[in-house]
Amino acid sequence: MRESRTRAGLTQEAVARKAEVSLNTVRNVESGQCVEPGYFTIIAIAEALEMEVAGVTLTSPGAP
Numbered sequence: 655m656r657e658s659r660t661r662a663g664l665t666q667e668a669v670a671r672k673a674e675v676s677l678n679t680v681r682n683v684e685s686g687q688c689v690e691p692g693y694f695t696i697i698a699i700a701e702a703l704e705m706e707v708a709g710v711t712l713t714s715p716g717a718p
Contacts, residue, residue, distance in 0.1 A: 655683065655684050655699070655703070655705075655709065655710050656684050658703050658705050658709060659684070659703060662703060662704070664702075664703070666680045666681055666684065669699060669702050669703060672701075672702035673695075673698035673699045673701070673702035674698060675695055675698055675699065679691070679695060680699065683695070683696075683699060683710065691710075696710050
């Protein structure tokens with residue numbers, strides 16, 4: 655997710671605003687600290703980054 659975000663030229667704050675989620679949520683999902691983000695959270699972040707939903711969860715450092 656971090657790679658997609660930086661490639662898009664977005665900060666974590668910008669993603670949070672676009673996805674209408676908290677900055678902490680974006681940070682936790684991106685770092686892998688949030689191992690089971692909610693369905694709507696994943697969808698919102700994926701849409702904000704214009705990426706596939708799987709990319710939000712599979713590219714996080716803590717993902718299996």
